[in-house]
Amino acid sequence: MRLILQIAAALLAVVLCWQMIVWVMAPPRFILPGPLTVIATLVEEQHYLLTNAAITLVEIILGLIFGALAGIVTALLVCAVPGFRRIVWPLMLVLQALPVFAIAPLLVLWFGFGLASKVVMASLIIFFPVASAFADGLQRTNQDLLDAAALTQASPLATLFLVRVPSALPALGSGLRVAAVFAPMGAVIGEWVGSSRGLGFVMLQANARMQTDTLFAALIILATLTIVLRFLVDALARRLTPWARET
Template sequence: MTASKIQTSASIIEPPVASEPTGIPARGRPRIRRDSLMTGVKAAVGILGLLGLWQLAVVVTDPPEFILVGPLAAFQELFIRPDYFVTNAWVTIGEALAGFVGGVLLGVLCGALLHYSPTVRTFLYPALVAVDTVPKVALAPLFIVWFGFGFESKAFVAMAIAFFPLVINTFDGLSSVPHELKELARINKASTWKRLTKIEFIYALPSIFSGSKIAISLAVGGAVVGEFIAGSKGLGYVIMLANSQVDLASMFAAFFVLAAIALVLFFIVDFTGKKLMPWKSYTK
């Protein structure tokens, strides 16, 4: 096979990865946007329906306020003290984002190391699985001993929880590269860096972003876990304080804010993935 034929084969194989979106008719995109909008509307209707059923159950059964309150009481608490919840929400968001970024960087690096080094994979992979089975609540006091009671310890707890999904998904994504493309790169004497950036990393991106969408929600939970253990601010602290005062309205209000934060961050990661992977954004 001549070099020109090899290059021609490469041009045939590679475009579906990088240029598939350009082949999507523009007239099909508004329909996809309408479908996405309808999906969002249906999700909102479902959430509102569940909240309505919850409020109806509270009105009908009329339980004591220290047992259960309705969503209206929680929303009323949000409107009465918006600054209180917003201030603490920003603390939790900062901790979660720091942990998420650290988890992504370390997880992708570790996943790539496991893929490219069988020796490291043999020794490190079982250890990672063993560490992941340890409840992160048990690790939180250790991070507090190492990093103190401030921002850093909560961010490290969030990173520890967000780290493992990125390791597994990165490893699986890099392992999914077709053998034919690897052989084509070898025949063309492509450098390791070019194989990683032009072929393998492109194929791993969908898996990495799938892990990232899981990790961002886990990072929010990790930040709250750290605030449970040793927090003086943040939504985890708000929940613990409300629990000590048997203030279920404040507790559920904090839950709602946490859910909103997790949803927004999830969709931001999803939107980023669609922008970086346009060939995965549309269906024919």
């Protein structure tokens, strides 16, 4: 509750500063509309905005699911299969180093202008932070726990799933929190490159027509989706690791 109040106070301060700039400088509406104008646009165009927001939300959720699953499986293979890290990790670093705008046109070319290319884009952006955080957590398992498992003559597979994985769940939670913030960016970038619907499409159309109030309204909806998704993932991570105390 305290964090929610802090976020609300920060947003209120931003809105007040925004309104003061509009009152004092009086910029043209197509350059900087006031917050009241943007709120009016949100109400007037709510069906159009929410319909496209629902499409983007589906892309975000699917990308988060598939990207997280791919990251988890990759981290498990890195820990369980000797030599897998030396082969796969450099490829992952190269993929992560490539600008997302350089990959997006190829994904649209390969998977089309529909849902698939946006989901793949979001999955790729989500994949690395999840895989990196979870693999690091698996590798940093407390040595005393590993020694205790060895005394019981547990198999490497049993040690992985009964000792390493539970110990690494807090690290996985951290990776998922980061992924929840990046997931909307992947979906919107895919829509910018090629799409006929979604919040990214709304932004492009509004920018081309100099409808800055609609552009701001779409940004507000996207930011709201991101914040809500971040809180949901945080709640899930806390439920999965009730023993982990965060500082």
